Amino acid sequence: MLSQIDLRDRDLSARELRSIVPRGDVDVSEALKVVEPILVAVRERGVEALREYALKFDGVELDHVRVPHEAIEAALATQDEAVLDALREAITRVRTFHEATVPPATEIEVAPGAKLAQRWVPVNRVGLYVPGGLAVYPSSVVMNVVAAQAAGVPEIAVTTPPQREFGGLPHPTILAACALLGITEVYAAGGAQSIAMLAYGVDDLCDPVDIITGPGNVYVAAAKRAVNGVVGIDAEAGPTEIAIIADITADAEYVAADLLSQAEHDPMAGSVLITDDEDLAERVETALLRRMDSTKHLARTKEALSGRQSAVILTSGIDQSVAVADAYGAEHLEIHTRDADAVAARITSAGAIFIGQYSPVPLGDYLAGSNHVLPTGGTARFASGLNSTSFLKAIQYITYSADALAEVGDKVVALANAENLPAHGEAIQARTRRGTDV
Known part of the structure; x- marks a missing residue:
């Protein structure tokens, strides 16, 4: 099922490895042609366009683009208590980690008075x-919202596709997650049209935002590319992927x-095994085939594992395995080796690294506390x-005293003249010579 790439007798550069590692075909530039008219329509026609696209893409006639507060509270009241308990634990752990990683302010004096x-x-x-789409992601609500809350963002809007089976509302589990986090601004809008709504604002419905984050399909990624610069974005997310060094x-x-x-996420999901043990690769293949007999999402899983984005890569040893992993730059990288901590410390390209056999990626998807x-x-x-x-901007603050400015004034003037910007130097001299040239 998994294709095989044998690198054991090949000494390859990082550039050559990047051309060899398995990748799927995701063309955001082609998707741009589809989303650009949608962005224009929402920008020009607002709520009318949002309703049209909800009917066209989601099969829903929207009563409300913004989800009523009562619907959010009702979703919380009717949610399975085991799910709510798991969400509360996820929120606690993710918040603990993200609050701890907010960078502190830095203040220094580079010279007396400077x-x-x-x-x-x-x-x-x-x-x-x-x-x-193919799954329900309350965990994405947690990951996005908690990170923004930890940063201290005062206004948070969540948007997610309307669901026909829930009367045009988003999935109730997503609404319940919003309720647990205190989010009251939720929109039943998906795809490129929701990105346009957030970037440009819509009438008196939704004010424009400063940053848009969160994963989506190729059309969401294309829309985020198109509005980047109007707003900030986190990334153009592609299909999910896992690599395992074993x-x-x-x-x-x-x-x-x-x-x-990972393969059950999407037919385009990537699953890559990097190993120097051919016997292990064969045993993994056997185990995969057996597990697939009972997996729920067989069709998409089989397509993902047999696609060009998934493979077994055979290496000559741990050094080459590390080099391949860095060339691949996995979203999720697991380390199943001797001295897994030491191997992980050598990796320079990975979204998140899961170290040891008891730190699987699904733990990070939900409850590890990472994002x-x-x-x-x-x-x-x-x-x-x-x-x-x-969600944070680093702002620099500069405070010089008169003496501190005078100490470096001549040097500033010299550099300003070297750059043929004499007025820069004159702005310094207006201060350092005041009272001496009059």
Whole structure:
């Protein structure tokens, strides 16, 4: 089922490895052609366009684009208590971690009277997208909302597709998660049209936001690309993916279960095993086939595992396995090896690293306390997962006394003249020579 890439006798550069590792076909540029008219329509026609697209794409005639408060409270009241208990625990753990990772202010004196500071300031308003489609994602509500709350964002709007089976409202489990987090501004809008609503604002329904975060399909990713610059975005999320570095010490059943767990997300999900043990690869394949016999979402799982985005990569040893993992830049990377901590410390490109056989990716999806909104498609080489700083701006503060300015005034003038910007230097001299040239 999983295709095989054998690198054991090949000495390849990082650039060559990036061209070899398995990737799916996701063309955001093509999706842009589809979403651009939608963005224009929502910007120009507001609620009317949102209702039209809800009918066209979701099969729903919306009574309310903004979800009534009573519907949010009703969803909480009717939710299964076991689910609510799990959501409360997830919220507690995610909040604990994200509050602890808010960066502190920095203040220093670089010379007597020359003070510099950097403070982290939250944006005023954020829009958080929660996908619908093949699954229900209250966990995405938790990940997005808690990170924004930990950063101190005062206004939070959540948007998620309307569901025909719930009378045009979002899924009740998503609404219940919003209720637990105190979110009252929720919209029944999905796809590119919801991104337009958040970016541009709609009539007196929804004010524009400063940042849009949250994963979605290729059309959501394309819409986020189109509005980037009008607002900030976290990333253009692609299909989910897992890579597992494993050696002879790995448990084939655990590895197979974890590869399968990501494959059930989406037919385009990527599941990649990186190992220097060919026998392990064979045992994992056997375990996968057996587990698929009883998996709920067989069709999409089989398509994902047999697609070009999934593979077993055979390596000559742990050094090459690490190099392959860095070239792949997985959204989720598991380490099932001897000295897993040491191996993890060598990785430079991954959205999140799950260390050891008892730290599977589904733990991070829900209850580890980390964030599951992570960079995909190899962008972990330069991008980070969602965190408290995603909603913060670093503002620098400069305070110099007269003596501190005078100490460096001549140097500023010299550099200003070197750049042929004499008025810059004159702005300094107006202060340092005042009272001496009159």
